Amino acid sequence: MLIVEGLEYHEDINSVTREMSRSESWLSRLKLSLIISETACNVGKRN
Amino acid sequence: MHNTSLITVTHDPKGRNVKLFKELKNVFEDIYSELFITISEETSAELIEELENSKFKTKIISKLGVAHARRQSLSLGLTSEAQYFHYCDFDRLLTWVKNHSSELRKTVGVIPKYDYLIIGRTERATQTHPDEWLETEKITNKICSLELGKVVDITGGSCSFSRKAGNYINKYSKEKMTDAEWAMIAHRLAGLNVNS
Secondary structure (H helix, E strand, O other), X not given: OOEEOOOOOOHHHHOOOOOOOHHHHHHHXXXXXXXXXXXXXXXXXXX | OOOEEEEEEEOOOOOOOHHHHHHHHHHHHHHOOOEEEEEEOOOOHHXXXXXXXXXXXXXXXXXXXXXXXXXXXXXXXXXXXXXXXXXXXXXXXXXXXXXXXXXXXXXXXXXXXXXXXXXXXXXXXHOOOOHHHHHHHHHHHHHHHHHHOOOOOHHHOEEEEEHHHHHHHHHHOOOOOOHHHHHHXXXXXXXOOEEO
16 A cells, blocks of 8 residues: 655645635535545446 | 656645745656646636746636546646656645655656556544544545455545546546546546555
8 A cells, every 4th residue: 555644734735725614614524525435436337 | 767747736816835836846847757737717826827937737727626627637637648647636745745755756656557546645644634634534435445445545635547547537537526536437447456
């Protein structure tokens, strides 16, 4: 497995550009997780 | 010997990455054979100017989401003769070059060994992320790992692939997020090995 140190998070560089409350941030990441996960389950199976 | 090109995307309305890019652009130019970036039209004029005056091949695009930007970036990269591509979000790339440039150089060096490579994070790098990223990405990575039959860190924001895989992705990518989609296109539609 190729894992790297470089894909680390720095608030000043890697935070999202849109301002959000803490709860909005959690919801945004939750939605993102759902979209990516659904894609993983579906892509290539229905084509 | 350079034979891997970088494809990346940026949306930076406040130009917060201008200074860092100025400091680090020579490193990018040294590591990769060619550099391709799509830039949202809302990105700061200063960053656009810096990128256009560098060795990056640039394309200004409408702000239609990161998946659209990534597809446009790949399409731009495929206009070259490059045989292998490294995709990484621009902000993540800046962090990588700033703090671990030798590791990036080494990673880019192994890319031609793989049809498709999901680049993951060490436990230490993972733990630098906010709680809401960590908790939600656990589920995403679990599901993607089950679908691929191997442990992957699909949410790290970086992958690499051959030109053959890139052509498949360019043809079939249409989803709202590409993190898992591109790997699944390579795995299920192109029948290529997806490594992690």
